[in-house]
Amino acid sequence: MLNLNMIDTLGGGIKKMFILQRNRHFPMPDYDLKEPDKVKVRIIGKVIDENYTRMLIQKTDLSLEEVIALDKVQKRKPINEEEFKHLKRKDLIEGRRPNLFVSAEVAAATDTKADYIRKRAFDKQHYIKMMKEYLEKFGYATRQDIDKLLLDKISDALNSRQKNKFISNLLQEMRRQGIIYSVGGKRGRGAVWKLSKEET
DNA sequence: TGGTACCAATAAAGCAGATG
DNA sequence: CATCTGCTTTATTGGTACCA
Numbered sequence: 001m002l003n004l005n006m007i008d009t010l011g012g013g014i015k016k017m018f019i020l021q022r023n024r025h026f027p028m029p030d031y032d033l034k035e036p037d038k039v040k041v042r043i044i045g046k047v048i049d050e051n052y053t054r055m056l057i058q059k060t061d062l063s064l065e066e067v068i069a070l071d072k073v074q075k076r077k078p079i080n081e082e083e084f085k086h087l088k089r090k091d092l093i094e095g096r097r098p099n100l101f102v103s104a105e106v107a108a109a110t111d112t113k114a115d116y117i118r119k120r121a122f123d124k125q126h127y128i129k130m131m132k133e134y135l136e137k138f139g140y141a142t143r144q145d146i147d148k149l150l151l152d153k154i155s156d157a158l159n160s161r162q163k164n165k166f167i168s169n170l171l172q173e174m175r176r177q178g179i180i181y182s183v184g185g186k187r188g189r190g191a192v193w194k195l196s197k198e199e200t
Numbered sequence: 201t202g203g204t205a206c207c208a209a210t211a212a213a214g215c216a217g218a219t220g
Numbered sequence: 221c222a223t224c225t226g227c228t229t230t231a232t233t234g235g236t237a238c239c240a
Contacts, residue, residue: 143224162212169212172226187225188219214229
């Protein structure tokens with residue numbers, strides 16, 4: 001047992017377990033100290049979120065506190081304000097509460113993500129222009145047409161669910177600005193979008 | 201000059217209901 | 221019944237004024 005590193009040789013058992021797991025790039029142990037005379041612990045020996053794992057491999061300078069907070073994020077447990085701000089500032093997490101997730105590809109992606117935020121207003125104009133051109137050419141478009149037109153051009157800083165919603169929001173925005181309208185005011189799947197007369 | 205408190209604008213996500 | 225629209229809500233961003 002000693003050789004297998006399964007016996008706590010030096011004191012500081014609990015903290016040591018955290019560090020051990022960190023060094024193995026595994027999720028943090030879940031301690032349960034609710035019963036006064038017992039210590040229950042769950043050690044997870046598999047990857048929960050590969051972004052978390054990759055982050056630990058890439059960023060060796062994370063403090064134990066940071067790793068623990070990140071662990072909460074991957075386990076979808078709530079984190080406090082302080083932890084949230086800290087992780088967000090360091091671009092270690094993304095998303096909006098309560099739907100946070102561990103950032104993907106830390107080093108490279110922080111740039112892309114920043115790029116995305118900086119350019120998104122500009123990009124939006126670009127997408128609107130593309131959609132207008134499409135509608136001018138073909139007269140109408142279904143959601144599938146629009147997805148095909150834009151989906152692969154949207155920044156990879158967004159996941160596919162976010163990309164979908166981005167297009168939905170974009171359509172709504174254009175509708176509200178009176179650039180386009182849904183033929184017969186249709187909702188749901190069958191909606192067909194057209195350019196408003198003033199825009200043609 | 202740099203930090204920050206506040207505010208308006210808006211991006212993103214949630215939700216309900218329509219629709220095929 | 222999953223998808224998509226339309227509307228609502230929430231969070232973030234970016235500007236600006238203010239103070240040390």
